[in-house]
Amino acid sequence: xxxxxxxxxxxxxxxxxxxxxxxxxxxxxxxxxxxxxxxxxxxxxxxxxxxxxxxxxxxxxxxxxxxxxxxxxxxxxxxxxxxxxxxxxxxxxxxxxxxxxxxxxxxxxxxxxxxxxxxxxxxxxxxxxxxxxxxxxxxxxxxxxxxxxxxxxxxxxxxxxxxxxxxxxxxxxxxxxxxxxxxxxxxxxxxxxxxxxxxxxxxxxxxxxxxxxxxxxxxxxxxxxxxxxxxxxxxxxxxxxxxxxxxxxxxxxxxxxxxxxxxxxxxxxxxxxxxxxxxxxxxxxxxxxxxxxxxxxxxxxxxxxxxxxxxxxxxxxxxxxxxxxxxxxxxxxxxxxxxxxxxxxxxxxxxxxxxxxxxxxxxxxxxxxxxxxxxxxxxxxxxxxxxxxxxxxxxxxxxxxxxxxxxxxxxxxxxxxxxxxxxxxxxxxxxxxxxxxxxxxxxxxxxxxxxxxxxxxxxxxxxxxxxxxxxxxxxxxxxxxxxxxxxxxxxxxxxxxxxxxxxxxxxxxx
Numbered sequence: 001x002x003x004x005x006x007x008x009x010x011x012x013x014x015x016x017x018x019x020x021x022x023x024x025x026x027x028x029x030x031x032x033x034x035x036x037x038x039x040x041x042x043x044x045x046x047x048x049x050x051x052x053x054x055x056x057x058x059x060x061x062x063x064x065x066x067x068x069x070x071x072x073x074x075x076x077x078x079x080x081x082x083x084x085x086x087x088x089x090x091x092x093x094x095x096x097x098x099x100x101x102x103x104x105x106x107x108x109x110x111x112x113x114x115x116x117x118x119x120x121x122x123x124x125x126x127x128x129x130x131x132x133x134x135x136x137x138x139x140x141x142x143x144x145x146x147x148x149x150x151x152x153x154x155x156x157x158x159x160x161x162x163x164x165x166x167x168x169x170x171x172x173x174x175x176x177x178x179x180x181x182x183x184x185x186x187x188x189x190x191x192x193x194x195x196x197x198x199x200x201x202x203x204x205x206x207x208x209x210x211x212x213x214x215x216x217x218x219x220x221x222x223x224x225x226x227x228x229x230x231x232x233x234x235x236x237x238x239x240x241x242x243x244x245x246x247x248x249x250x251x252x253x254x255x256x257x258x259x260x261x262x263x264x265x266x267x268x269x270x271x272x273x274x275x276x277x278x279x280x281x282x283x284x285x286x287x288x289x290x291x292x293x294x295x296x297x298x299x300x301x302x303x304x305x306x307x308x309x310x311x312x313x314x315x316x317x318x319x320x321x322x323x324x325x326x327x328x329x330x331x332x333x334x335x336x337x338x339x340x341x342x343x344x345x346x347x348x349x350x351x352x353x354x355x356x357x358x359x360x361x362x363x364x365x366x367x368x369x370x371x372x373x374x375x376x377x378x379x380x381x382x383x384x385x386x387x388x389x390x391x392x393x394x395x396x397x398x399x400x401x402x403x404x405x406x407x408x409x410x411x412x413x414x415x416x417x418x419x420x421x422x423x424x425x426x427x428x429x430x431x432x433x434x435x436x437x438x439x440x441x442x443x444x445x446x447x448x449x450x451x452x453x454x455x456x457x458x459x460x461x462x463x464x465x466x467x468x469x470x471x472x473x474x475x476x477x478x479x480x481x482x483x484x485x486x487x488x489x490x491x492x493x494x495x496x497x498x499x500x501x502x503x504x505x506x507x508x509x510x
Contacts, residue, residue: 034061034110036131038142045119046176047148047204052103052206055140056128057110064107067132072113072125079127080509082115097121121146121175121203147229150174150204155223155238165244169223169236172206176229180209183222190221202293216245292395341461343510344392346494347384354379354417357498366496376405376500380417383494393461394494395474395508402454404501407433408444410462410469411495423497430483431495432458441471441481447478452478464488 035058045051053070057063068082069075072093080100081088087102096116103113116123124146130139150173158166162186169180175195182190192209200206213221218240226233261267285331348363356379358369366381387410396408407423416427423442424427432441432449439449455473458480467486472479496505 007085013204033133033136034058034131034138036129036138038129038140041144042145044145045116045123046230047121047146048121049119051116051119051123051144051146052113052115053127053129053142053144054103054111055142056106060110061109063112063131063146064188065133066260067130067137068102068112069130069132071128071130075130076301078223079116082112097118106331116144119146121148122188133247145229147227148173148175148181148204149227149230149234150178150206150235151238153223153225153238155221157238157240157244158210160244161212162214163239163245165237167211167223169209169211169489170207171225171234171307172200172204172226174205174207174225175203176227178206178207178445179226179228180207181224182209182211182347183224185219185221203272213240213439216242235484247502248306271409288412301410315360341391341393344387344394344462344494346507348393349382349384357381365504366498367504368498378417378420378497378499380497382411382496386413386491386493387462387464388491389464391461391463391465393459393510395456395457395459395509395510396469396496397506398455399504399506400502401434401456404434404503405434406503406505407431407502408458408459408505409442409471409494409495410492413491413493425483425486430486430497431497432471432481433497439480441483443483447481449481450488451480452476460494462492464492 036055037058038053038055043051045052064085068080070079070081071077072079074092077093078091078095079093080102082102089097090271092100098208101115101117103115106112112129114129120455126143128139128141129401130137145498149170153169153171155167155169158168160166169182171178180193180195182193184190190211191212193209195207195209207225209223211221211223220237220239222235222237224235256342277507280505334370346364348359348366350359350363353359356369356377358367359365359381360367363384398406398408409429411423412428415421415429421427423431424444428445429442432439434440437444437448439451439455441447441449451473453473453476455475457474458471459472459474461472467488469486470479470482494507
């Protein structure tokens with residue numbers, strides 16, 4: 001979401017440039033101190049999702065010490081307040097309690113945004129962002145639109161209607177009020193139909209649309225429910241058999257004939273006997289169809305059981321082979337891993353190494369230099385050869401890792417590795433390591449790991465095609481952490497980072 005926020009600030013900045021040159025109307029009045037700017041177009045959020053409401057200062061200046069406030073129709077309707085460099089909850093409206101946070105990454109550049117979690121229908125409308133420095137303040141207005149896609153339509157035949165059939169389409173959980181369309185099999189719209197809407201306690205709309213079809217050749221009719229903000233629709237169709245139409249029903253002619261020939265009891269008896277026979281025949285055919293379907297299902301189950309049995313036998317054989325050689329449970333797991341992943345030979349790249357790091361002559365061991373002046377710096381190095389496909393793994397021996405600060409894993413080629421930086425997947429890093437609070441995976445926020453044993457030998461497994469990065473303790477075979485699947489592009493490199501401690505890392509031969 002920070003990438004989207006950064007893009008949003010860039011778009012707003014472009015709009016402000018157009019405003020200042022006279023092409024657009026500014027959202028606030030210019031002063032000698034600063035302007036507060038917000039997006040000109042409404043922000044669209046999906047029900048249950050998150051919304052980000054950005055504003056920024058022009059000219060850019062540090063807003064860390066300013067008072068910031070986002071409110072609704074009046075100043076006291078506080079959505080989020082920030083003062084004295086911390087969040088203020090005393091005045092916050094009850095409906096936003098626990099659902100807001102400040103995006104403060106760009107405060108030093110005069111950019112800020114409030115994030116609203118689990119968006120509700122009542123969150124829609126106008127918001128004002130307010131920046132105050134000393135006695136001077138400015139504000140800007142922005143709009144939030146909320147939309148949600150509800151259930152798929154359900155279509156049913158409700159009964160006869162004059163010379164046609166009444167068809168009803170219902171759906172619920174939509175916001176805002178959805179649009180309903182009935183279509184003919186040819187794609188043409190039915191224009192004449194009735195429509196009723198209702199709202200529940202959460203302001204979500206339910207709709208019931210009724211159509212009378214009088215053309216017995218209509219065949220399929222389609223009901224679609226359309227969300228005008230998101231541009232999304234859900235569709236359901238129903239088939240209208242011709243005999244259901246009053247003018248085509250055989251019962252009408254039978255009724256007339258029966259009235260004329262009421263006295264012909266023999267004819268009537270013959271008619272009912274024939275119908276009884278037809279019903280029995282249909283029942284027999286249905287039973288036969290069900291029996292055939294049951295036999296087919298039974299056959300499929302037997303084939304599936306045979307397949308499972310064959311796989312189980314192969315698995316048992318593989319385990320027996322491994323256990324026959326005295327293998328432990330870890331050996332079985334390690335054997336499977338090494339069958340699936342190719343061992344990757346890593347040579348450290350001195351050209352990518354921080355000046356605080358020393359690399360052994362064989363380019364496999366990493367330590368601090370004796371002349372290291374800043375042992376708390378982010379000092380990192382990459383592998384010499386990048387990875388663009390396949391399944392590979394490597395093992396790293398970490399000495400004194402439990403009393404030092406370090407990370408290892410993979411990163412993209414273009415990541416930032418100078419000064420202070422944040423290691424996370426959205427920045428191009430998939431790493432874990434040891435921090436002040438213990439062992440963590442560098443997610444957002446960090447995931448603290450509960451390990452049964454200190455990992456002195458860490459296995460890094462990379463499946464480029466599936467977007468998977470996993471870590472294992474190669475001493476006891478336990479799983480350390482797996483990142484959620486990612487979509488990799490470009491080249492990934494093995495990554496090693498030191499921060500502090502009497503630490504060394506050695507890439508093992510596997």
